[in-house]
Amino acid sequence: MKRKQPPTTSEEIIRRRDELFESLSKESDRGVVLVSASFIEEALESLLRARFSMRHPKSKASLKKLFDDFRPLYSFSAKLEICYAMDLIGEWMYQDLGIVKNLRNRFAHSVEYARFDLPEVVQSTEKLKAADIAVTTITKEKSSTKNTKKIKIIKKSRSKHTKSNMERVRFEMSVSFIGALLYFLTRILSSDAPLQEKENIIESIRLAK
Secondary structure, X not given: OOOOOOXXXXXXXXXXXXHHHHHHOOOOHHHHHHHHHHHHHHHHHHHHHHHHOOOOOOOHHHHHHHHOOOOOOOOHHHHHHHHHHOOOOOHHHHHHHHHHHHHHHHHHXXXXXXXXXXXXXXXXXXXXXXXXXXXXXXXXXXXXXXXXXXXXXXXXXXXXXXXXXXXXXXXXXXXXXXXXXXXXXHHHHOXXXXXXXXXXXXXXXXXXX
8 A cells, every 4th residue: 555645734734633533433443443553653654754864864765675564664563662762752652552553453353352342442542641632632722613523523422421432532532633743743853944943842742741
């Protein structure tokens, strides 16, 4: 599958985030997790490519060798671990993406356990910190049509009083929120901003709570 080009403007990042959030609402529980993991893995790769060229540009061919099949950064896990080791993401995001990775592995290899209402799945999704940060952020921006729609989806899931609906929405919000942050960092690292400014922005997001 051909990689999508990372969004290059704030508007494109928001649109990519909102498109993901909306498309996930049409997926099965299994589909939600698999599509989300693919989205995040693509965002992590874009961030790493930008970081490797932050000081000195690298050719696409040289970077491609790192991400090709069975190369050092081929897997989701490898991309996540190197992003964390290089301080591109903070502890909270690392933990959340670890949950996404583990659920991806679980849902991909089992039909029986691919549901958000299972106690062991709920135990994982309840720990997602990005969902709480996302709700706060969206509430502050609720004047936009897209965000108003998101808030309605959240309220609808709560009104059904089912843990499955609530945790599924928490998962969807966490993924779309983190994905947008990763693409925002990619845009910053790919920009002509001074190196110190880039590093300050990385640090502010890494330490966000």
